[in-house]
Amino acid sequence: MGKVTVITSGKGGTGKSTFTAGVSTALVRRGNRVLIIDCDAGMRGIDLMLGVSGELVFDIADIVRGNCSPANAIYPCKTVPELYVLPAPSDVSDKISPYIMLQLVRVLENYYDHVLIDCPAGIGVGFESAAIAANRALVVVNAEPLSVRGGEKIHRKLRHMKIPEIRLVINRFNERRFKKMGAFPDLDAVIDSVGARLIGVVPEDSASAACAQRGEPIEGRKKAVCAFDRIAARLDGEDVPLEL
Numbered sequence: 001m002g003k004v005t006v007i008t009s010g011k012g013g014t015g016k017s018t019f020t021a022g023v024s025t026a027l028v029r030r031g032n033r034v035l036i037i038d039c040d041a042g043m044r045g046i047d048l049m050l051g052v053s054g055e056l057v058f059d060i061a062d063i064v065r066g067n068c069s070p071a072n073a074i075y076p077c078k079t080v081p082e083l084y085v086l087p088a089p090s091d092v093s094d095k096i097s098p099y100i101m102l103q104l105v106r107v108l109e110n111y112y113d114h115v116l117i118d119c120p121a122g123i124g125v126g127f128e129s130a131a132i133a134a135n136r137a138l139v140v141v142n143a144e145p146l147s148v149r150g151g152e153k154i155h156r157k158l159r160h161m162k163i164p165e166i167r168l169v170i171n172r173f174n175e176r177r178f179k180k181m182g183a184f185p186d187l188d189a190v191i192d193s194v195g196a197r198l199i200g201v202v203p204e205d206s207a208s209a210a211c212a213q214r215g216e217p218i219e220g221r222k223k224a225v226c227a228f229d230r231i232a233a234r235l236d237g238e239d240v241p242l243e244l
């Protein structure tokens with residue numbers, strides 16, 4: 001259970017794609033074979049973060065149209081062996097229906113230890129297609145009121161879809177900034193507001209973010225890498241204590 005994980009957020013820009021790239025790389029370090037499906041049609045970014053954007057010929061829309069087989073549209077990340085990406089359509093009008101996505105993911109999941117689906121922000125176009133095949137959802141928020149409100153809404157929607165497991169990620173956390181803002185008394189208040197169980201807190205880490213932007217692997221002695229490793233272990237079912 002939990003092999004297909006969708007990464008969601010209510011508000012845009014909470015760090016879903018960076019998180020997806022970071023945690024996937026951590027899952028590979030643990031010996032997993034991992035596929036990322038980018039479902040953010042028109043705004044795809046995972047190919048850039050994995051350094052394969054220059055090679056793209058086919059994407060999900062080509063599979064659906066019968067222009068290529070699924071294997072032709074899946075690109076191996078050169079710098080992280082056993083990490084693969086299926087790019088989103090470059091054109092925002094190329095919508096993949098939830099039914100088709102379900103069929104596709106049900107086939108692909110047999111070839112990987114984990115499938116991570118990078119979802120567009122919010123519950124608009126593409127959300128249902130991205131989430132329909134998932135047996136686990138992660139809600140990524142920043143510890144700020146607007147982001148948390150978005151997280152609460154998306155959590156409600158995911159529950160309505162009956163996704164079996166829904167967990168919270170607090171991303172870009174900076175304790176000093178959080179205390180200075182004073183919008184929440186502590187992180188427990190953030191967790192209670194979203195209403196989902198916490199799976200991990202990823203610190204603000206410009207070095208990891210820069211790696212993702214440059215298409216380099218998110219690894220080494222960086223602040224966020226340690227958090228990605230712990231979250232990856234939990235995604236693999238390990239009982240790793242939470243550090244707040």
Ligand SMILES: Nc1ncnc2c1ncn2[C@@H]1O[C@H](COP(=O)(O)OP(=O)(O)OP(=O)(O)O)[C@@H](O)[C@H]1O
Binds near residue numbers: 019172204
């Ligand atoms: N842990 C982090 N520390 C510092 N910066 C981060 C972190 N995570 C993400 N970022 C930065 O936050 C910004 C948004 O990240 P990203 O594109 O991954 O968000 P997103 O949720 O996928 O956005 P969208 O909703 O547009 O798809 C980027 O500038 C990225 O570098």
Ligand SMILES: [Mg+2]
Binds near residue numbers: 018045
């Ligand atoms: Mg994104």
